[in-house]
Amino acid sequence: MADPVLDGLIDALRCLPGVGQKSAQRMAFHLLQHDRAGAVKLAQALQTAVDDIGHCQRCHTFSRQAICDVCLDPDRDPHLLCVVETPADQAALERTGSYKGLYFVLMGRLSPLDGVGARDIGVGALMERVSDGLVEEVILATNFTAEGEATAHVLGEQLKARGLKVTRLARGVPVGSELEYVDLGTIAHAFMDRR
Amino acid sequence: MADPVLDGLIDALRCLPGVGQKSAQRMAFHLLQHDRAGAVKLAQALQTAVDDIGHCQRCHTFSRQAICDVCLDPDRDPHLLCVVETPADQAALERTGSYKGLYFVLMGRLSPLDGVGARDIGVGALMERVSDGLVEEVILATNFTAEGEATAHVLGEQLKARGLKVTRLARGVPVGSELEYVDLGTIAHAFMDRR
Numbered sequence: 001m002a003d004p005v006l007d008g009l010i011d012a013l014r015c016l017p018g019v020g021q022k023s024a025q026r027m028a029f030h031l032l033q034h035d036r037a038g039a040v041k042l043a044q045a046l047q048t049a050v051d052d053i054g055h056c057q058r059c060h061t062f063s064r065q066a067i068c069d070v071c072l073d074p075d076r077d078p079h080l081l082c083v084v085e086t087p088a089d090q091a092a093l094e095r096t097g098s099y100k101g102l103y104f105v106l107m108g109r110l111s112p113l114d115g116v117g118a119r120d121i122g123v124g125a126l127m128e129r130v131s132d133g134l135v136e137e138v139i140l141a142t143n144f145t146a147e148g149e150a151t152a153h154v155l156g157e158q159l160k161a162r163g164l165k166v167t168r169l170a171r172g173v174p175v176g177s178e179l180e181y182v183d184l185g186t187i188a189h190a191f192m193d194r195r
Numbered sequence: 196m197a198d199p200v201l202d203g204l205i206d207a208l209r210c211l212p213g214v215g216q217k218s219a220q221r222m223a224f225h226l227l228q229h230d231r232a233g234a235v236k237l238a239q240a241l242q243t244a245v246d247d248i249g250h251c252q253r254c255h256t257f258s259r260q261a262i263c264d265v266c267l268d269p270d271r272d273p274h275l276l277c278v279v280e281t282p283a284d285q286a287a288l289e290r291t292g293s294y295k296g297l298y299f300v301l302m303g304r305l306s307p308l309d310g311v312g313a314r315d316i317g318v319g320a321l322m323e324r325v326s327d328g329l330v331e332e333v334i335l336a337t338n339f340t341a342e343g344e345a346t347a348h349v350l351g352e353q354l355k356a357r358g359l360k361v362t363r364l365a366r367g368v369p370v371g372s373e374l375e376y377v378d379l380g381t382i383a384h385a386f387m388d389r390r
Contacts, residue, residue, distance in 0.1 A: 005240075005247050006257055006282075012240035015233030016211075017225045018218070025283055030212045031241070032248055032257060033302055038210030039241045045200075045207035046238035049223070050231050052200050062201055062227055087201075088220055107228055 006032075058129065060122055061087050061105040070103060077101045078134040083126065083155060084141045085109050085148060093141060101139070104129055109142060110151040123155065130164060137165040144171060201227075253324065255317055256282045256300040265298060272296045273329040278321065278350060279336045280304050280343060288336060296334070299324055304337060305346040318350065325359060332360040339366060 006028065013024035031039040055061065056068035063069075070076065080101025084090045090103050106121040118124075130138060138159050142148035156166045171189040173182050201223060208219035226234040250256065251263035258264075265271065275296025279285045285298050301316040313319075325333060333354050337343035347363055354361045366384040368377050377385075 003248070003257065003259060005244055005259060009240040009244040012233070012237040013211075015226070015230050015237055016208075016222050018221075023213070026213075027211050028244070029257075029281060029283070031210070032244060035210050036245050038207070039245050042207040042210055043238040043241035043245075045204045046226070046234045046241075049200055049204040049227060050234050050238075053198070053227055062198065062224075064198060064200060086224060088224065 055107075059103045059105055060107055060125060061090060061103065075100070078132075079136040080139065081130060081135045081137070082139040082141050085143055085151070089141065089143070102135075106142070106151070109145075109147045110154060111147050118154065121151070123158070126155065127158065127162070130159065130162065135164065137167060140166065140168045144169075250302075254298045254300055255302055255320060256285060256298065270295070273327075274331040275334065276325060276330045276332070277334040277336050280338055280346070284336065284338070297330075301337070301346070304340075304342045305349060306342050313349065316346070318353070321350065322353065322357070325354065325357065330359065332362060335361065335363045339364075 009028045009032075010021070010024045013019055013027050014021065016024075019027070031042075052064050053062050054064070054066075056063040056071055057066050058071040059068060061068055061070075065072075077100050080099075081104055082090075082093065082099060082101055083104045083106060084093065085106050085108065087105055090105055093099055093103075104126050106126070108116055108121040110116060110118065110121060129135070138155075140152040140156060142152045142155075152168055156168070159166045170193055171186065172193060173179065173186060173190045179187065204223045204227075205216070205219045208214055208222050209216065211219075214222070226237075247259050248257050249259070249261075251258040251266055252261050253266040254263060256263055256265075260267075272295050275294075276299055277285075277288065277294060277296055278299045278301060279288065280301050280303065282300055285300055288294055288298075299321050301321070303311055303316040305311060305313065305316060324330070333350075335347040335351055337347045337350075351361045351363070365388055366381065367388060368374065368381060368385045374382065
């Protein structure tokens with residue numbers, strides 16, 4: 001157990017979010033005992049990703065090219081820009097197939113308690129992005145959490161000051177849900193935004 | 196998000212125990228966004244560990260040499276052999292500083308439901324190990340779980356059949372605990388093994 005190589009692996013695994021000493025140890029033992037092929041594959045995938053993946057200069061999502069495929073797509077509506085927190089959020093919206101505009105990925109959210117301010121989530125880059133003379137409406141699709149709402153509020157104020165139309169995804173009762181089990185805040189919003 | 200390199204990383208991270216699609220995605224985004232140095236370090240640590248770490252030929256624990264340092268230590272009592280499930284268990288015993296014999300690490304436990312049988316945990320290698328003419332007492336220090344107890348029982352029967360003295364770590368009330376909060380099974384064992 002006092003092996004520096006094994007200890008080094010356990011230590012390195014702790015760079016993963018949510019992985020502490022015990023989990024890292026369990027992971028190291030599992031890989032060495034049961035899945036060495038997986039460990040080699042992971043090592044290569046990490047190195048390749050770090051070498052190849054940067055950020056799209058226009059929308060800030062992860063991309064291997066200077067401009068990502070979505071931003072380059074001529075079939076996308078350049079007048080619409082949807083702002084999301086993460087690439088995972090963007091992927092969720094893309095899966096619906098109901099949006100054909102462009103994106104801006106913040107790669108985070110305002111979180112003063114964690115020391116994440118406007119600069120960290122690229123607000124300046126967003127303001128530059130919306131000044132391309134094409135964007136007319138910015139759809140704020142940050143999460144409906146306290147931090148996501150705060151981010152949307154701050155961004156909305158700045159975007160409106162530039163004369164842009166700013167919208168937010170509708171809040172309401174999820175499709176397929178029974179009212180009895182929907183939380184009060186959601187029902188209250190669904191009442192307010194009834195149509 | 197349809198980037199094959201990014202998807203490859205997310206997929207590779209799923210080889211880690213307890214990591215599903217969502218966690219893998221979160222880990223990949225975290226590494227690429229906030230800790231590329233950590234990702235490179237992890238890639239190197241994985242490769243080095245897979246290349247360098249094998250198993251000690253005598254005690255089966257992870258080792259970079261054919262025989263590990265503990266097995267080579269001339270100050271260890273060769274008449275005592277302590278059987279543990281994992282290197283982590285061995286490390287826990289070593290930290291106490293109260294044991295000066297040698298070890299055998301099963302690298303697992305009998306678990307018929309998971310398809311882990313006697314061959315998978317190296318029972319044959321253990322039987323060979325105890326036939327060195329030096330081992331007199333085998334201390335079964337498998338965990339006090341259902342599977343650990345079953346493993347100890349099976350090993351104990353075979354070791355006794357070879358005329359070896361077989362012991363098990365004492366069960367009882369943990370040091371520093373209040374009786375009110377100790378479970379019934381533990382108290383019952385503490386009564387039986389009172390001294």
